[in-house]
Amino acid sequence: MAAFTDSRTRHRLPLNEELVLSLLQDGKYSDLEVDDADEEFFAPQVENEDLAPNEEPCVADSTPPRKGGKKRKISTIDVQDNNEGGPSATKKLNNLIKVKVSQPPRIWKKTNFIDKSHNYSDHPEPIVIRSPIEYFQDYYNDDFFEHMSICTNMYHMRKTGDILKTTKHEMKILYGTHLMMGILSYPRIAMYWRQKINIEMITCAMTRDRLMTLRNNLHVVETDSPPSQDSVNPLWKVQPVINAVKNGCKKILRTPGRYSVDEQIIPFTGKCHLRQLVKNKPRPVGLKNFVVTTSEGLMVDFEIYYGQNPALSHPLGLGPAVVLRLIQSVPRGSCIFFDRYFTTIPLLDELMKLGYHGTGTITANRIPQRQKLSFKDDKKLKRGDIEQRVSKDIVLVKWKDSKAVLTASNCTGGTSIEIVKRYEKKQKCYVDVDAPKIVTSYNAFMV
Known part of the structure; x- marks a missing residue:
């Protein structure tokens, strides 16, 4: 110590x-x-x-x-x-x-901020509604299952010397069986074949011993050692699966609009050194995944966090690096929303240079020359009070709700005021509270 x-x-x-x-x-x-x-x-x-x-x-x-x-x-x-x-x-x-x-010194002034226009059109509706299996095949097509069957057969041959003789059709059945098990969960896999409680859709598709054999030999790579280009990637054994999902995300139509960047957890409780515990998440244990989604919640790109990821390297730090990596899949002119773990003033400047708008909550220690902001103390603010500071193309807005909220943006400020409903404990009813536009936009589009 x-x-x-x-x-x-x-x-x-x-x-x-x-x-x-x-x-x-x-x-x-x-x-x-x-x-x-x-x-x-x-x-x-x-x-x-x-x-x-x-x-x-x-x-x-x-x-x-x-x-x-x-x-x-x-x-x-x-x-x-x-x-x-x-x-x-x-x-x-x-x-x-x-x-x-x-960075050059920033001078924060108490002045109005002119909001930039966001005349985005709604996401276009698909001309033809396809079947669920057709959407599924956008991510996992026949070539993927064919490659999976070849890699599984090769691994079983190297391990035992016997021929497994699995096919892409059997791989599809194995995949569908596990999807069904995820929906109808039993404590033990063998219970799906037990009398009186068995699931007929599973037992009729594959025997228990065959499923366990395929599970134990399932592979999507042809070698037992990582290739040179993936030597630092701990996920190299499942990288083909990750790439298949990313390629499916690339097929989603993108138009200039509002997108949000956040972290999510891929639920996983098995043995993996990348497994993390993130509190206050619906599924707190698993692999951390950074995602960018539309304002409706449709994921268009993602990047799994595993430490020294070259794709997430940037002089501005990890948080800004995540945003700058994921917006490569977003059309220029879009507005990006993110929370305080990503937001920095240099990030907003960089987004402006690249042709993007950005809005997010921010912590006070990430603001340069913050001693000169002269914001009122939280205790002196009343509910609905708004304070704004502007420096060049960046605006900071402090708003008091039940607690003080600090937000930063390069496109939307606190000059425009909207009315929101908030519950007042003393009066035991909902009351009208003034809220800056930057806060209402963030709450509406930060998925």
């Missing part, structure tokens, strides 16, 4: 808010690895406005200066080990990735 001491007196310091902000460089650098599954995004990376123009930022460092050399810049807080012999906290901080994004 690391001890925090003053660099001059060497006295131990209690861990408080000032100490944490000093270690984080007032929240301007991405210096921490967050273990919480719902807080995996980096802290904001903005310039240090407290430094002189030619001065470089300093970080906590316990290494003394060399004799005869220049003194190394250190902060007023020194991070050292205690007597327990644990790993050095300084080394841990130095080994973490630090990303600095240089």
Whole structure:
């Protein structure tokens, strides 16, 4: 465990808010690895406005200066080990990735913001309504099941030396059987063939022993080792399945409109080192998946999170990298909604350069020059109070509902006011409350 001491007196310091902000460089650098599954995004990376123009930022460092050399810049807080012999906290901080994004100083002004027009047409209705199996085949076609049967036969031959003789038709039955088991769930697979409680659609399609043999040998790749291009991909054994779903998503018609980016959980409780627990989710245990959907909730692209994913690498950090990766499937001119785990001011600037509008909730420590915002304290705000600050093409809006909400956008502000219904506990009835347009739009289209 690391001890925090003053660099001059060497006295131990209690861990408080000032100490944490000093270690984080007032929240301007991405210096921490967050273990919480719902807080995996980096802290904001903005310039240090407290430094002189030619001065470089300093970080906590316990290494003394060399004799005869220049003194190394250190902060007023020194991070050292205690007597327990644990790993050095300084080394841990130095080994973490630090990303600095240089930005010109921002001046936040209390002024009106002109909303950009969003004259989007409704998503076109399909000319012909196809059958469910035809929609299913957009994702998993006959070529996919043929490839699955070949890989399964090859794996069984390598493993046992026997011939499995499975076909794409049998693979379809296996897939459909598991879909049925997902709908009608039993504690044990063998119970589907047990007398009095068996499911006739399953028992008539395949025997229990044949299903277990296919399950144990099911493969969608031809080799037992990852190819060179997937050497860092822990999902390489199921990548063909992922690609099949992505190719199906690409067939969905896209028009300029409103889209939302968020994280979801692919439910999975088996053994997998990528499995995560994300609280406050309907299915909290599974694989984390970043998705972009239409305002109606139709998924058009996704990216499964597995750590060092090259597709999610960007100097702005993981949160903005996810948004910039997923909007590659969205037409330019669209408006993208996302929550506070993705939103940063540099991200909104980048979206503007790429021809996209963006709106999202934001945390205060991701706002550059936030000390100059001069927002009222939350306790001094009444329900329905609105405060707005504008800097160039970015607008920040603080609105008090039951709690204060901070939002940022490059297209919609708080100048336009709408009326929303909110329940008042004291009066025990619904009352009209003023709400900025940025909040009502976010609530309407953030799926």
